[in-house]
Amino acid sequence: MDLDLTWLLWGLPLAFAAGWLASRFDLHQWRLEGRRAPKAVFRGLNQLLNEQQDRAIDSFIEAVQNDPDTSELHFALGNLFRRRGDYDRAVRVHEHLLARGDLSQKDRDRAQHALALDFLKAGLLDRAEAALRQLEHSAFADEARQALLGIFERARDWPQAIAMAEQLDKEHTGAYQLRLSHFLCEMAATASKRQATDEAMQLLEQARTRAPDAPRPHVEIAALQQSQQQPDAALDTLLALTATHPQTLPLVAHPMAQLAQQTGRSQAVRARLEQLQPTPPSIDVTEAIAGLSTDPTIARGTYLRHLESEASLVMAARWLAGESLGGTQQQALVLRALDQATQPLKRYRCAACGFEAKQYFWQCPGCQNWDSYPTRRVEEL
Template structure:
């Protein structure tokens, strides 16, 4: 019995191999047939895209789209290409024609509407884009639509709508707690500018509820307390930054000194900042400390502290301050040489000393909570760097 079974298997093996060979031949013929059916203009457009020749690619793909009629994927690609090239009117017309087509499958309509909304937004017609995206929130494009709406509300500085949308977008992957806290801080800052301290305080509380480690909320809370004459409470709020993220202490340094100065305790303020400088040498405190110590303890002591700071955290701005502090001790000839060196150091310090976005590496002399390039919140370095 076993022998008969082995013979059957020997007979079946060639049959299996033959069927596999036949299937491979059929698949290959199908692939070759489909490849021959693809218009040459498609490959010409694809090659132009690889070479970043978007004008040639747009022209070639438009010709293929006209030949193919209702090739949805190709028309989607063409619309995105128009939008990338800034030809927003053409992208809008293309997507509107697609929506007007009676043979457009219902399951593709939301995707086309989403593309049309992006066309309107790119063209500056934000209201029309928002109108479409709001209607898409309950469909299969809901998540993508809400993300686009969040970008629009941030761009328009409509922080209440931004908060509501961010809360709807919360998920296990992204809680949006940093963003929501920043939106409340924007509202609090606006109320503080209008001297509405109580409303500003309520928004700060909401920011802390979203993110207990929100440094900006601590800065604003300190400003509220200081404006109300509660100096010790302001100091406590600003000192809380050390627990949240010590890198931002340099942004509170001058505020802290002003608070101690208002209490007629400037030397305590200087001692606090010197403690921060020794504990966190990466903080930008040398220039501020030099000015305050020179005022209250004399130039010699200020120079000593500046030298300590520069040795702990070498920087062009620190070297500039060291040269300036020692100018009076030099001979007339030496002072002229030092002046040339000081001017050169200052020139390069101003060019190189920038804040950087840790997400996209955008550089700016000014600090931003919201990166103008990539839109990330809290992405900017609190202390400037001098690297290229």
């Protein structure tokens, strides 16, 4: 029986034509999708430059749908959601990335870090801590430890904050001795509230050893000594502090004046305050000097000398309080108006974020930075 090869003559060209058409169709689709994705990306970048975040997000979502395997588009989209405050969608984007089996280890660590930042910005500290701990052996390890330190500070978990700061300090990723001193002072404050004065004093001595140049341990030790009915020891602590760190004088001038009156050392302390009065003069130091003067005329002269060196509405109000303004009722009205006007000028202002407060803070309640408050009042800045 002869083999009929006629069907091969027809079949081969048809198969070739079908394969060629299929390849052309796939190539056309690939080119079409490739053109759509870059256009959406470029459109999104342009909208970002024009500060149109909502429209940029829509463009990036379109780009991700056209090219779902591109991790960079997912990272860009997740970062946009986070910056916009849409933390739920940012978390979903980064969790979707982590669920992919074809993601490289580098991109996986990057997605894990981004997810931790999503939780951190959303205030989900427990989930942020768990996500950050998974980055221990990654390229983001240092950043993760610093973020964990911030979490422990916000949670006021000082033992864990100390352990993390010591680890960072050993790895030479920054100087953390001053922050360690603050952490020990915070623990001492907690112990003092429990009436555990011996424990509090030990912690403060450790804080002073950690950071000998830090003023806070000396200030806290003096306050603890005063609470233990040791005014002479407390005053000596503050005098020693101002001798080595005169820039702290405005912060401790009032406690020094109070302790001087308790110990009968007003004249010596007043002389020290006058000797160390900075230039331009400090409102707090001037008030402390005036408070140690038994003669009202001498006190008013102290305010006047301040005004001669530096214009100050606060000092002007203090000086006017001793002047006769033509009647008790009229004088009370004027002094009340001046007191109301000077209240905002007596506040402390954070140099990092501008948060203002009536009292001095070692850690800003607004931005959580340490030692960001100058020792001078708003009027003096």
